[in-house]
Amino acid sequence: MSIEQMISEHPDVGDDYNGALGQAVRRAMYCAAICNSCADACSAEDMDMRQCIRLCMDCSDVCEATYRVSTRRTGHNRQLIRTMLAVCIHACQLCEEECARHDNDHCRRCARMCSECAEDCQRALETLNDEAHADAEVSTFEHDAA
Amino acid sequence: MSIEQMISEHPDVGDDYNGALGQAVRRAMYCAAICNSCADACSAEDMDMRQCIRLCMDCSDVCEATYRVSTRRTGHNRQLIRTMLAVCIHACQLCEEECARHDNDHCRRCARMCSECAEDCQRALETLNDEAHADAEVSTFEHDAA
Amino acid sequence: MSIEQMISEHPDVGDDYNGALGQAVRRAMYCAAICNSCADACSAEDMDMRQCIRLCMDCSDVCEATYRVSTRRTGHNRQLIRTMLAVCIHACQLCEEECARHDNDHCRRCARMCSECAEDCQRALETLNDEAHADAEVSTFEHDAA
Amino acid sequence: MSIEQMISEHPDVGDDYNGALGQAVRRAMYCAAICNSCADACSAEDMDMRQCIRLCMDCSDVCEATYRVSTRRTGHNRQLIRTMLAVCIHACQLCEEECARHDNDHCRRCARMCSECAEDCQRALETLNDEAHADAEVSTFEHDAA
Numbered sequence: 001m002s003i004e005q006m007i008s009e010h011p012d013v014g015d016d017y018n019g020a021l022g023q024a025v026r027r028a029m030y031c032a033a034i035c036n037s038c039a040d041a042c043s044a045e046d047m048d049m050r051q052c053i054r055l056c057m058d059c060s061d062v063c064e065a066t067y068r069v070s071t072r073r074t075g076h077n078r079q080l081i082r083t084m085l086a087v088c089i090h091a092c093q094l095c096e097e098e099c100a101r102h103d104n105d106h107c108r109r110c111a112r113m114c115s116e117c118a119e120d121c122q123r124a125l126e127t128l129n130d131e132a133h134a135d136a137e138v139s140t141f142e143h144d145a146a
Numbered sequence: 147m148s149i150e151q152m153i154s155e156h157p158d159v160g161d162d163y164n165g166a167l168g169q170a171v172r173r174a175m176y177c178a179a180i181c182n183s184c185a186d187a188c189s190a191e192d193m194d195m196r197q198c199i200r201l202c203m204d205c206s207d208v209c210e211a212t213y214r215v216s217t218r219r220t221g222h223n224r225q226l227i228r229t230m231l232a233v234c235i236h237a238c239q240l241c242e243e244e245c246a247r248h249d250n251d252h253c254r255r256c257a258r259m260c261s262e263c264a265e266d267c268q269r270a271l272e273t274l275n276d277e278a279h280a281d282a283e284v285s286t287f288e289h290d291a292a
Numbered sequence: 293m294s295i296e297q298m299i300s301e302h303p304d305v306g307d308d309y310n311g312a313l314g315q316a317v318r319r320a321m322y323c324a325a326i327c328n329s330c331a332d333a334c335s336a337e338d339m340d341m342r343q344c345i346r347l348c349m350d351c352s353d354v355c356e357a358t359y360r361v362s363t364r365r366t367g368h369n370r371q372l373i374r375t376m377l378a379v380c381i382h383a384c385q386l387c388e389e390e391c392a393r394h395d396n397d398h399c400r401r402c403a404r405m406c407s408e409c410a411e412d413c414q415r416a417l418e419t420l421n422d423e424a425h426a427d428a429e430v431s432t433f434e435h436d437a438a
Numbered sequence: 439m440s441i442e443q444m445i446s447e448h449p450d451v452g453d454d455y456n457g458a459l460g461q462a463v464r465r466a467m468y469c470a471a472i473c474n475s476c477a478d479a480c481s482a483e484d485m486d487m488r489q490c491i492r493l494c495m496d497c498s499d500v501c502e503a504t505y506r507v508s509t510r511r512t513g514h515n516r517q518l519i520r521t522m523l524a525v526c527i528h529a530c531q532l533c534e535e536e537c538a539r540h541d542n543d544h545c546r547r548c549a550r551m552c553s554e555c556a557e558d559c560q561r562a563l564e565t566l567n568d569e570a571h572a573d574a575e576v577s578t579f580e581h582d583a584a
Contacts, residue, residue: 007183011190037149044158077532105155109152190488332448
């Protein structure tokens, strides 16, 4: 089952499917789940993992909102998708950095997940910035042409 | 990246990994995302999709809570996992039934997703019920032995 | 700002506003927030709070889904509201019991919150069960009259 | 029951309670609930409300993540709270603008809610920016003093 195909079947998407954004949605969905699991696993460890629990819970919440907002294609809200992708990159980088300090398998897996999520959100953000430039050019052109 | 492997790396899990429950977590995570997408796609359709939007949003919320609760392995809360799996099966069946009435690709995909999620939650629920029976037997045995 | 008034302004509600259900929505919304805060506060305590963190996170997730599902009035999904209210009562009772074991102000506050939420969900559940009985009577009557 | 008092009872908070941030948490919690309700009510209206449904669902998701992240006080993640407050202001302004276009009671209530939430997040953001300046001064001072 693919969330990317699901988005491509949205009635307003048609040929205009943004693959990088679809990929970021899928990664942020996974990262929300992995960070939720890591927060729980950290709380069962014997060493002091409180900062790691905090960052994992925060990252899970941010990834969750990011993937849900970035999934939608009805009407328009692209600028909000851009700001959510940016804050998601931020949350993932902070969580990756903290998880990378710990030697547990779950922390190492979570750090990799956060790193991949940040990369995919970055790539999606660039395509949206490109589109924004293209839109700006079109609208400048239309203005000049008027 | 696998949420099932992540759960198996929890410090309290060890050899005791419940594969059916891990699979249900993954499916419910996906089903939350697919239903969130279907609610949005339905709102862009020209026909009256209000009942479908409602059931997809409800199903997404229930799947989300189900997968998050069912992921955790610290301490114990198995009885709550059981009741959440049961309500998730219920939500998925209602959403599948409604989505199956519509001819859109996204509704058909969402119906399949809900059906698969309900099946996996059912399978996971049975393993937990079996464990509960086993626990009850052990505790009866312990009681008799005392 | 009142979530109860908001629900009463839904176009399909009219004179049919269920006050007990509106009250349960507000309490479950608060309980989701209080449990989220208690999980975080518990992880900062020096004693072993892992079981309490687990139950607070679980309860927060369940309350969140419960209030979101129980808010909606478009079309119909009353049976799912009933099952979510029931699982919410369960989650709140488990969390209250665990929090009541600890002497921290935040745990005591969280225990009270869970207790109030369970009561309000119980009251709302009873009104929905009454309505279900009434519906069943009406439909028996209609059947007899036919 | 008060989420602000709850946060003030966190073991790491002590005298250092940020009232403006506590108020923003409460407002964002409410705004998540009101926007979730407005999206549902909009889908029951007879006119074309698809853009309003979209913005309300997006705003609900963002407010939800914002209040959950902004609640936590264990360890530190203040920079992420700042970026979430900023994106929450953005989401609320977009949603307010759209809801203000419609004459339904629920849209007018949602617009007011979004406006209040944006204001409180702005106020909280300013206190955090002030603290950041203060920290920077302290750390400059400490550096100079070393």
